Amino acid sequence: MMELYPLPADWKEMKIRPYKKDLPYSYTCGVFPTIELMDHCPSAVFRVLLSEKIGKGGDLIRERASKRGIPVVVDDKTIARLSPKENCFAIGVFTKYEQTLDARRNHIVLVNPSDMGNLGTIIRTLTAFGFQDLAMIRPCADVFDPRVIRASMGAAFRIRVSMYDTFDAYQKICGDRDFYPFMLNGRPMEELVFTKTDKPYSLLFGNESSGLPDHFLSLGTPVRITHENTVDSLNLTIAAGIGIHWFTHRKETEQ
Amino acid sequence: MMELYPLPADWKEMKIRPYKKDLPYSYTCGVFPTIELMDHCPSAVFRVLLSEKIGKGGDLIRERASKRGIPVVVDDKTIARLSPKENCFAIGVFTKYEQTLDARRNHIVLVNPSDMGNLGTIIRTLTAFGFQDLAMIRPCADVFDPRVIRASMGAAFRIRVSMYDTFDAYQKICGDRDFYPFMLNGRPMEELVFTKTDKPYSLLFGNESSGLPDHFLSLGTPVRITHENTVDSLNLTIAAGIGIHWFTHRKETEQ
Structure with missing residues (x-):
């Protein structure tokens, strides 16, 4: 379920x-993430800006845009104002939204990224x-920030x-499930x-x-990625990548 | 084996x-990487700069420094000139060096990072x-650049x-070994x-x-990390992290 933020009355112009x-909208920079946005969250897009130089x-x-009735405007001036990079030829402007996670599926939970x-x-x-489901516990980076969307290459759409003020709030909606907090003093994954x-x-990071x-040590099965003491911990994105890959390929034994 | 680059005659002052x-020296920014440098490459360090504000x-x-006869200079002016960040309180200046890889050990090979x-x-x-061994094939990022050293948190020391102009040059020194090039059309790792x-x-990335x-497809056993088509490829650091972790935990069967 996707619930759009309300836009001001003059949103069309x-x-x-x-x-x-604190704006109710955000935008993609670049052709590829704009297409991802239009394909996966079409109801949120309310304007597309194109550069004269787009190929x-x-x-x-x-x-x-024409299939979905989204207005397209050629507007290099606004693109230059919105995009920090020179080579941005397309911007998709969309209303921010709230979503409900699917309680039947596996989740990634990021606590204060x-x-x-x-x-x-x-x-x-x-x-x-x-x-397909990401929970974040506040305070956390703003998932709608164009820099996050660019780093995700549009995968954010x-x-x-869904964001929660506390982990307890997440637990109330996530249903019966197993928790694996990634912690340096967990069991070897x-x-x-x-x-x-x-x-x-x-999987919690x-x-x-x-x-x-520390209080996550009493939740589910705390795990750690086994590594040498040459570094005190892995970079967060690397740890998440290794953990997610490992669990995706986990072998399950019968009882 | 570590061979130091020659320094100019006035290197002391x-x-x-x-x-x-093209400078024959580089430097660390920050206390932690400076300690890593002094602990792991002591013979390369020829000066340490400290801030008055260091704790x-x-x-x-x-x-x-006193154990190893390395001169220490309190010099906030030079630190401010060399470091892009405000909170740098120590800089270790070192002569660049060349190293010989250990042909008996497992290697990571980065082609044109x-x-x-x-x-x-x-x-x-x-x-x-x-x-403990990293081969890089040119053109490649400069491993001695302070930004690389900072991102490695001093692990570079x-x-x-070792850098090579071609992969052939690396193959001549690396000894008899198995090669696993990571490629999108390789076999599922x-x-x-x-x-x-x-x-x-x-492991080659x-x-x-x-x-x-493409010509790496005929080298050893090309492998890919199994993932969905939702993204066309993984970020390089994530792919390297997942690949390195998987091989480190590979289970070997008897013949």
């Missing part, structure tokens, strides 16, 4: 401003391994994302034996610098 | 300039999983790194069965945008 967290990508965008590039990379990775179960699971708070 | 690729980290650095942050992150990751062998192996050239 309003001038699009550089992104701020073949423009046809792909115009085709989608702070870096926008990391968040985008993790979204791209979890999508690659078939996850392929998943359901590589030695876990998984028994066949119909329960979905959630903490903040870039501080990791997960 | 010379002014340290902001990093350029306890200064004692750790002075202790190491171009992003400095990625290179540093991959170095940190391979160190975490016990690799814990490994042997997760399905490989490894037979017990004493041979070391090399290509450039961020273009991957490995």
Whole structure:
């Protein structure tokens, strides 16, 4: 379920401003993420800006826009104002939205992720391994920030994302499931034996610098990725990538 | 084996300039990477700069410097000139060096890596999983650039790194070994069965945008990380992290 934020009454003509967290809309920069947006969240898009210099990508965008009745404006001035990069030829402006996670599926839970590039990379990775649901516990990086969307290469539009003020709030809606918090003093992930179960699971990762708070040690099965002491911990995106890949390929034994 | 680049005759007094690729020296920014440098490549360090504002980290650095006869200079002006960040309180200046890889050990081979942050992150990751040898095929990012060293968090000083003009040049020195090029049209890595062998192996990863050239398909066992078609490929650092972790935990069957 996707619930759109309300837009101001003059939304059809309003001038699009550089992104701020409290605006009810955001935008993609670039042809590829704009197509991802139009394909996966068409009801949220309310305007597309194209550069005069756009090539073949423009046809792909115009085709989608005309099918869905989305206005297309050629407007290099606004593109230059919104995009920090020179080579942006398309911008898709969309209403922010709220989504409901699917309680029957496996989830990724990020507790207080702070870096926008990391968040985008993790979204791209979890999508690659078939996850479709991401929960984030506040305070957290803003998933609608154009920098997050760019780092995700538009994969942000392929998943359901939901933010919660506390982990308890997430637990209330996520249904009966297994939890695996990734913590430096958890059990070696590589030695876990998984028994066949119909329960979905959630993989939990903490903040870039501080990791997960200690109280997560009493939740589900805390796990760690086995590595040498040469580094004190892995980079968050690397840990998430390794953990997600490992669980995706986990072998389950019968009872 | 570590062979130091020659320094100019006035090296004892010379002014340290902001990093350029053609300088015979480079430097760390920050207490932690400076300690890593002094612990793992002590013979390369020829000067340490400390800020007046340095706290306890200064004692750790002075202790190491006095043991090894390395001059320490309090010099906030030079630190401000060399470091892009405000909170840098220590800089270790070192002569660049060349190293010989250990042909008996497993290697990571990066073919034309171009992003400095990625290179540093991959170095940190391979160190975490016990690799000590990194080969890079030119053109490639400069491993001595302070930005690479910072992204590696000093792990760059814990490994042997060697650069080659061609892959053939690397093959001439790397000894008899198994090669696993990571390529989108390789065999699923997760399905490989490894037979017990004493041979070391090399994991090969290509450039961020273009991957490995097609001719690597005829080298050893090309492998791919199994993922959905929702993204066309994984981010290079994520792919390297997943691949390195998987091989580190590979189970070998008797013949």
